[in-house]
Amino acid sequence: MNVLIVHVHPEAKSLTSSLKDFAVEVLTQAGHSVQVSDLYTMNWKSQIDGEDFLERLNYDRLDIVNESGKAFSEGSQTSDVIAEQEKLRWADAVIFQFSYWWFSMPAIMKGWVDRVFACGFAYGIGGSNRWRYGEGNLKGKRAMLSITIGGPEKDYSARGINGAIDDLLFPIHHGILFFPGMSVLPPFLVHSAGQLSEAGYGQVKANYRSRLLNLFITKPIPFRNQNDGDYDEAYQLKPGLEGDRTGLKIHQSIQTTVKKKQARTIAA
Amino acid sequence: MNVLIVHVHPEAKSLTSSLKDFAVEVLTQAGHSVQVSDLYTMNWKSQIDGEDFLERLNYDRLDIVNESGKAFSEGSQTSDVIAEQEKLRWADAVIFQFSYWWFSMPAIMKGWVDRVFACGFAYGIGGSNRWRYGEGNLKGKRAMLSITIGGPEKDYSARGINGAIDDLLFPIHHGILFFPGMSVLPPFLVHSAGQLSEAGYGQVKANYRSRLLNLFITKPIPFRNQNDGDYDEAYQLKPGLEGDRTGLKIHQSIQTTVKKKQARTIAA
Numbered sequence: 001m002n003v004l005i006v007h008v009h010p011e012a013k014s015l016t017s018s019l020k021d022f023a024v025e026v027l028t029q030a031g032h033s034v035q036v037s038d039l040y041t042m043n044w045k046s047q048i049d050g051e052d053f054l055e056r057l058n059y060d061r062l063d064i065v066n067e068s069g070k071a072f073s074e075g076s077q078t079s080d081v082i083a084e085q086e087k088l089r090w091a092d093a094v095i096f097q098f099s100y101w102w103f104s105m106p107a108i109m110k111g112w113v114d115r116v117f118a119c120g121f122a123y124g125i126g127g128s129n130r131w132r133y134g135e136g137n138l139k140g141k142r143a144m145l146s147i148t149i150g151g152p153e154k155d156y157s158a159r160g161i162n163g164a165i166d167d168l169l170f171p172i173h174h175g176i177l178f179f180p181g182m183s184v185l186p187p188f189l190v191h192s193a194g195q196l197s198e199a200g201y202g203q204v205k206a207n208y209r210s211r212l213l214n215l216f217i218t219k220p221i222p223f224r225n226q227n228d229g230d231y232d233e234a235y236q237l238k239p240g241l242e243g244d245r246t247g248l249k250i251h252q253s254i255q256t257t258v259k260k261k262q263a264r265t266i267a268a
Numbered sequence: 269m270n271v272l273i274v275h276v277h278p279e280a281k282s283l284t285s286s287l288k289d290f291a292v293e294v295l296t297q298a299g300h301s302v303q304v305s306d307l308y309t310m311n312w313k314s315q316i317d318g319e320d321f322l323e324r325l326n327y328d329r330l331d332i333v334n335e336s337g338k339a340f341s342e343g344s345q346t347s348d349v350i351a352e353q354e355k356l357r358w359a360d361a362v363i364f365q366f367s368y369w370w371f372s373m374p375a376i377m378k379g380w381v382d383r384v385f386a387c388g389f390a391y392g393i394g395g396s397n398r399w400r401y402g403e404g405n406l407k408g409k410r411a412m413l414s415i416t417i418g419g420p421e422k423d424y425s426a427r428g429i430n431g432a433i434d435d436l437l438f439p440i441h442h443g444i445l446f447f448p449g450m451s452v453l454p455p456f457l458v459h460s461a462g463q464l465s466e467a468g469y470g471q472v473k474a475n476y477r478s479r480l481l482n483l484f485i486t487k488p489i490p491f492r493n494q495n496d497g498d499y500d501e502a503y504q505l506k507p508g509l510e511g512d513r514t515g516l517k518i519h520q521s522i523q524t525t526v527k528k529k530q531a532r533t534i535a536a
Contacts (some may be wrong), residue, residue, distance in 0.1 A: 010317040010318060011331075046375040049279060050279060062279040102439075107378040110372065154502055159505040161499050162520050163439075163443070170435070175436070222334040235429040247515040247516070250427065251431060
């Protein structure tokens with residue numbers, strides 16, 4: 001299978017960069033084809049601006065959605081953006097390897113999303129919101145975040161002070177990756193990354209190897225597809241699903257699955 | 269009072285830029301001093317790299333936390349970062365004006381956070397985690413996000429398909445702004461920003477004027493301070509608070525406040 005690794009770290013000797021090298025090695029040995037977009041080495045341009053659109057609809061006022069849609073459909077995007085979109089089309093799975101800075105991805109990786117996820121490619125397909133959340137041009141591809149985190153795991157636990165990591169990652173998992181159709185795997189997380197011992201690094205590699213070898217069989221996070229009947233026409237989760245509960249977890253069908261399993265068990 | 273507006277949009281005629289101009293006008297007329305950091309116009313550098321640290325501890329391997337701490341304490345940060353930190357020290361309130369791209373801030377604004385929020389300035393104060401979440405160098409300052417959002421409000425409601433906006437903004441509100449000590453106000457949001465009519469824009473300005481004039485009296489989001497007794501020594505929310513519930517809302521003391529009010533009412 002084809003795997004794209006979008007990698008971000010300014011230091012080639014960092015833990016993050018080592019994990020990227022390790023992933024290339026493990027995946028290649030397992031028979032996969034691997035491409036790496038090493039954004040720092042590529043000197044990736046982070047900010048969207050008028051220069052992103054080679055033939056503008058309107059040079060007097062920049063409307064990013066309109067210009068992005070035109071440039072994507074008419075082939076007047078910049079070559080760096082086109083190259084990344086080609087890699088995404090080629091990929092069966094995408095790994096995002098980065099350090100968790102200020103509870104999100106580093107700026108340069110956000111800039112990759114902002115520029116590569118063009119109108120017509122990752123959103124606004126057919127000029128509508130019909131093809132999103134489980135459907136879209138990236139449907140059928142898998143995505144996994146591989147993140148090194150400075151803080152200890154407990155700070156990110158269900159009642160830890162930072163907030164639960166699943167909730168903190170929701171804007172990326174659901175909003176960036178699931179939105180254009182990707183199946184999102186549980187993240188691979190290395191906590192207390194600054195205090196990792198040699199033995200600890202060995203364990204991290206063993207765990208990561210296992211995740212990499214299972215990349216195409218690991219069960220994705222069960223986010224609800226927009227068009228499978230869980231949401232009403234106003235895009236609200238239908239009454240009865242998850243009771244009246246709120247919170248980000250309601251957008252996963254875990255509990256429904258558990259209930260179905262229980263029903264099956266009871267029936268059996 | 270002193271207000272810093274950190275502004276991000278590549279188009280000076282955009283709604284986002286108009287709201288920035290409007291805020292400067294309203295705040296100035298109300299007698300406040302205003303500075304604007306217009307990151308696109310400043311050609312702000314988004315990516316942290318070795319060039320951020322003018323006198324390195326180690327030129328062989330870049331450790332960002334260590335180099336950031338040294339550069340901050342010894343005055344060897346770059347002039348652009350120092351200038352922004354000076355503005356933050358000067359400010360009594362900071363407004364972040366941006367368009368909501370891919371469920372977060374644009375890359376260039378994330379790059380402002382990544383670079384300006386240095387070790388010793390916004391985190392790792394005294395080499396520890398003691399001074400964070402309600403305490404830190406930015407304590408006493410107010411922060412407010414002012415965001416234009418393409419999608420309609422209902423998509424971001426409590427059971428809307430995008431996830432509730434309060435939860436989606438938690439990594440910024442709690443993780444970026446409250447972490448170094450700022451009091452975070454409820455955000456000012458303009459939904460369906462691409463479809464705004466002339467009349468709609470008039471209403472938006474009226475609402476924004478009111479928020480701006482109340483900038484120093486609006487009640488902040490009641491995030492729990494780390495060191496006020498709500499968290500145990502392992503930084504877990506203590507049992508009994510919010511029951512056994514999980515989810516990002518538990519890090520606000522809303523329900524406790526309501527209960528106290530109810531208790532007072534009953535006592536009266």
